[in-house]
Amino acid sequence: MFGDKIFKYITAFFAFFIVISFLMLIYELYKGSYLAISKFGLSFIKNTVWDPVNGVFGALPLIIGTIVVSLLSLLFSLPISIGVALVLVLYLPRKISRGLAVLIETMAGVPSVIYGLWGLYVLAPFLRENVYSVLQSTLGFIPLFSGPNYGIGFLTGSIVLALMITPIITAVTKDLLQAVPISIKEATVSLGATKKELALIMIKYIKPGLFAASLLGLGRAIGETMAISMVIGNKFKLFPSSFFDTWYTLSAIIANEFLEATYDLYISSLVYIGLLLLVVTLAVIITARIIIWRFSKVRGEI
Amino acid sequence: MRIVVKMNKSVYIVAILLIVIAGTAYVFVNLSQKKETTTYTTLTTTTATPTMNKITLNGAGATFPFPLYDKWCAEYNKLYPNIFINYQSIGSGGGIRAHLDKTVHFAASDAPLNDEQWTKAQGTLTLPMTIGGVVIIYNLPGLNQSLILSGEVVSKIYLGEINKWNDPLIASLNPGITLPDKDIVVVHRSDGSGTTYVFTNYLSRVSDKWRSTVGMGTSVNWPTGVGAKGNEGVSAMVMQIPYSIGYVEYTYAKKNNIKYAYIINAAGEVIEPSTQSFQKAVEYAALKLPKGNESWANVSIVDMVATNKDAKGAYPITSFSYIFIYKDLSVVPGMDKATAQALVNFLWWATHDGQKYAEPLFYVPLPENVVKLNEETLLMVTYGGEPLIKK
Secondary structure, three states: OHHHHHHHHHHHHHHHHHHHHHHHHHHHHHHHHHHHHHHHOOHHHHOOOOEOOOOEOOOHHHHHHHHHHHHHHHHHHHHHHHHHHHHHHHHOOHHHHHHHHHHHHHHHHOOHHHHHHHHHHHHHHHHHHHHHHHHHHHHOOOHHHOOOOOOOOHHHHHHHHHHHHHHHHHHHHHHHHHOOOHHHHHHHHHOOOOHHHHHHHHHHHOHHHHHHHHHHHHHHHHHOOHHHHHHOOOOOOOOOOOOOOOOOOHHHHHHHHOOOOOOHHHHHHHHHHHHHHHHHHHHHHHHHHHHHHHHHHHOOOO | OOOOOOOOHHHHHHHHHHHHHHHHHHHHHHHOOOOOOOOOOEOOOOOOOOOOOOEEEEEEEOOOOHHHHHHHHHHHHHHOOOEEEEEEEOOHHHHHHHHHHOOOOEEEEOOOOOHHHHHHOOOEEEEEEEEEEEEEEEOOOOOOOOOEEEHHHHHHHHHOOOOEOOOHHHHHHOOOOOOOOOEOEEEEEOOOOHHHHHHHHHHHHHOHHHHHHOOOOOOOOOOOOEEEOHHHHHHHHHHHOOOEEEEEEHHHHHHOOOOEOEEEOOOOOEEOOOHHHHHHHHHHHOOOOOOOOOOOOOOOHHHHHOOOOOOOOOOOOEEEEEEEEEOEHHHOOOOOHHHHHHHHHHHHHHHHHHHHHOHHHOOEOOOHHHHHHHHHHHHOOEEOOEEOOEO
């Protein structure tokens, strides 16, 4: 009664607190970027010049870069994550599976700077000497495979990002697979399915959850700052000229230039980029939520 | 319905323990940071006796002088164990911002305050603390001799007009060397930097096209190349990527043993970057410098030397590195009198004794006339109107 009411109000307060904090975040971003918004308006999103000397700023290359690099990293990461989760749940003995799961979850906790350093000093030279050079010599006649071979670039950046989001997606997928009702598994096996067919059926069963897991990974990839700024090459251009070219993302430019932005319009433009980053992240999340919701409705679930 | 909670005995014990630990920690921390009355210090020659309680000076700014400032912090702490100087090398732009926002006790930058910043930070004193040169580093596997480049060639490389190492313009400057038929990988800074400021200052002087299309600044719209963060990042990238070229402060090239190019100066001589050639450049430029409390927005060693045919033996890409403080230190929040005194004493020491640490770290010590200039500037520093140095 009375105690219940207090409990209800306290928890409601905490729930609203989160919403209010988020709204305050949006308000601060808006306030900080007001100067840039009033100067550039929405054309900021279409502009392709970033010139701090002359005070001209635009974000289109960064938006494209962020989206492409994040999607690419998800593309690399999903098959690996699903595969690892399947192996953990269906193929490995329980004890090894548990140990390996702990190891994978530890990977998720490794700071992104470490991934960045490893990417810069180990992965990039390795790819440059052993992978990109081979690709260039065999497929170099295709324009997409020619051009300078730096080692760092958006492809290397996507690979590093993929490594960073794999543990998250794997952990969630593993939990989802383990939550598949035993009745489904028994029914499938009793119909004479092989392990491979069982795996495929289980994947199909957890599809909405898989979508949510990919989303988690994508969200992390979009916001990733340190590792990507060390490995992507920080080149402000609309489109990379080849697979081995360098590029730039919304978060990397903020990390690189925010401390050094010495005049108000410069700072405001960077806050505007922060606002755009938030919008992109929200758009991705909301789209995915809608898709999950509709998918669940179609399947007749809640 | 009344909910009765029975408290476990162990809960009481843990709670009391936590309170006791918190209490002792609080008392301990506060006792060691007692704020004492300050004592004035009179400077005789170069040293001063500071107050005996722990003082922390916070500075931030340029990455270029970081190795030297770091050495100064350590050496000064050895002399005065209660004074700790904390310098964050976040870049010249960050240093300038910190100075404008008054979030640090002293700020460092390779670029002086420009007109807009000068009006925003009224009452700034500018102190040139050391001198350094920006060198062009490169990674040409198998090449043991030093490459010779001219300002015009470097600007064309950074404009993207010269793409291959064996371009005739480079080859004509290096007759004895067979240059490889490889693309030049251009590396620049991704963050705002005083090093970039000096380098683009030089490029703007030697190339009209650079001046009109790109210009100079701590952060510019680079026509080509990849960006790396900090002098350390550019060094790392050039060392890693074969056939690359970059620009870093001399110290970083020396420390990492990276090959750097000889530059042809305006007098037509081939100049090897060295403390001597940097010092020669300063000699030509230090003839007329503003006072410490005036604007240094137009001070540039590069401007005096890069196109000056009479600057013999001078390396053109040379610059001061500055420290900014406020003339009245009481305007900085969190600066009490003891800290202000320690700051002024430290800067006095750095201008005199600190200079002997410059050469071993590949920086150039200040010439005598600049030291005198800094002395006059430091005499101007006050705390709420009271001068901190009494001669």
